Amino acid sequence: MxxxxxxxxxxxxxxxxxxxxxxxxxxxxxxxxxxxxxxxxxxxxxxxxxxxxxxxxxxxxxxxxxxxxxxxxxxxxxxxxxxxxxxxxxxxxxxxxxxxxxxxxxxxxxxxxxxxxxxxxxxxxxxxxxxxxxxxxxxxxxxxxxxxxxxxxxxxxxxxxxxxxxxxxxxRRLMTPAAPEESFADDPLRMMRAARFASQLGFDVAPEVRAAMVERAGTLSIISAERVRDEFTKLLLSPTPRLGLTLLVDTGLADVFLPELPALRLELDEHHRHKDVYEHSLIVLEQAIDLEGPAGGPAESVPGPDLVLRLAALLHDIGKPATRRFEDGGGVSFHHHELVGAKLTSKRMKAMRFDKDTTKQVARLVELHLRFHGYGEGQWTDSAVRRYVTDAGPLLTRLHRLTRSDCTTRNVRKAQRLSRAYDDLEARIDRLAAEEELAAVRPELNGNEIAEALGIRPGPVLGQAYDYLLSVRLDDGPIGKDAAREKLLAWWAAREPSA
Missing domain, CATH: 3.30.460.10 (Beta Polymerase, domain 2)
Incomplete structure (x- = not known):
């Protein structure tokens, strides 16, 4: 050397x-x-x-x-x-x-x-x-x-x-070797890379690079969805995704492949009756990242960087623009924005060519992210807690982190109250899980036992009977096979013949 x-x-x-x-x-x-x-x-x-x-x-x-x-x-x-x-x-x-x-x-x-x-x-x-x-x-x-x-x-x-x-x-500056407008004309995906490197390296883009990104943002549309998705994924998994996401929104690139993100910049009304949803979403993303476990840790710690959690945190409120309503009393509502948001999430992720499993998981988290807010001061019954766990399924540990991250209030007392309530919910989940094997809730009679009790063969009716006993298990907890069979027979006797 x-x-x-x-x-x-x-x-x-x-x-x-x-x-x-x-x-x-x-x-x-x-x-x-x-x-x-x-x-x-x-x-x-x-x-x-x-x-x-x-x-x-x-x-x-x-x-x-x-x-x-x-x-x-x-x-x-x-x-x-x-x-x-x-x-x-x-x-x-x-x-x-x-x-x-x-x-x-x-x-x-x-x-x-x-x-x-x-x-x-x-x-x-x-x-x-x-x-x-x-x-x-x-x-x-x-x-x-x-x-x-x-x-x-x-x-x-x-x-x-x-x-x-x-x-x-x-x-710590990003500049192109050739003139930026020429470089991006040759390959528009380089504009996505600028945002990705900003997040990965913590660099600023040169003013002339930013100007060229604004000018040529629309040309990103000629790049395949798969290549755009891959760059976006790398950005989102970086240490500081906010830097790149802000650049994508400010330059108009996000309008091309993820228009739901800039749409979160809802105009605040003169009385400021709701928070800035775009800024809120970025904070939720950052707080979710802080709650990720160490890389290589156990699955229940949600080892980072976790793509499903980060996508859900970023997109959890994308149903708000479509559901915003100004109420007569001066308030603002976003009724059912979690359901609308789940559908929008699924549609957008399919357009970006994300795989089916990732798309399904992220959309489900978006759909469930408000469920906890009905918990109040612990008024949920054990049945409601069981349904919360069952509905979340294998996404429960991510849902815990998403729900905690969704608190961005500056009201310290309110934040502490929400944190204590979720602590209580997690404790109840742990208790029920220890008592009832909550993560694998099943009816107390299996399919064969249901068919034998009712004298029926496999088919849609057997599925209805199974669902009924599952609801009994969620509502009442473990009651034993004999009691479950009695409830099943009573349901069968009261069932409409045409059902």
Missing amino acids: PERPDTTVPGGAQQADAGLPLLRAAVARLAPVLPMLGELGERFAAAGHELALVGGPVRDAFLGRVSPDLDLTTDARPDEVLAVVVGWADAHWDIGREFGTVGLRKGAHVIEITTYRADTYDRTSRKPEVMFGDSLEGDLVRRDFTVNAMAIRLPSLEFVDVHGGLSDLVT
Whole structure:
């Protein structure tokens, strides 16, 4: 390894010297993989090709983080890359070969090597025509942001930063290598990445980047729902999603793929008869994140980052704009907004191509998020508590956190009262669960026993009888098989013959 890494940066030697301590620290963080990368760089050099570590791994090294990815770029074409790595790599694949990418594994490390790119785009469809480039500098200018357009040549460890990425990294600024309007015209998804990186890295976007996002927000519509969903998901799972969400709303990007979010910015009436629903939703999201358990913790702790909980927290009130009513007495109501919101949530998540299970879980949490507010000072019967648990099912631990997060009042006494009430509810749930195996509530007679008692065969009527005994179990708790059978026979005798 060279004693002093060379630098190629804007501004000449003075800037290079100023960035040298940061560069040395970054190289030190990459030390565990540099011998392997240096060996690979020497193989490429011996074959007459260039090779450089680029993008995320370089950025993360400067940020003091270890990147799970090792992305390399080269002037070698895919066939030439394969010729160099075959026999050195433990395994290789060329699933991205048409885009110039060859993947390989060396020990525990997965490496992607991509030929320099000089793409051109059909700006009406976002379908790139892949064209290979011949220089590292030409490849870097087509990258999304300057902080991702830094490279380290291998094996020389020359630092290449022709677009001022290190300076932007230090000032925590997102800027594009090319003019923002041109960069976003080439690939509108980069606007989503700007919001995602703002949340992941805690960076501000440059004013000219923000202006270009506003100007070109509508072009996001040509990007597939799946790609937009993936960027949005990464943003939502970041440490500070509020930063990116605010950027999406303020620039108009959210109007394209998630219009229900900016719609929460309900105009406050002159008497301020209701809180800002948009700001409330962001606070609920932040409070839900604070209640997530540690990564890798037990399932009941809801280990974070948890996509289902975060989506439910963000979307729990999206039914309010459609249900807002100004009452005669001066108040504002949002009757049944949880039911309307659940339907809107399901519709929007399907449009964004979320999977069925995630969509179903989030919509169910939105539907249930107000259920607790009927609890009052503990007036619920044990039957109501059982139904609460049964209706939540496996979502109960998330519902606990969503319900607690939904309290954003500045009234300290009210907040403490709600917290005590939910403490009481959870204690009652724990008590009943210990007494009755509440998480697996079933009728005290199974399907075969019901059929035998009534002398019927499997079918819709058996299903009705099963549902009846389940309601008995929820209302009365465990009463024993004999008492359950008596109630079943009484229900059967009183049943309308046509039912």
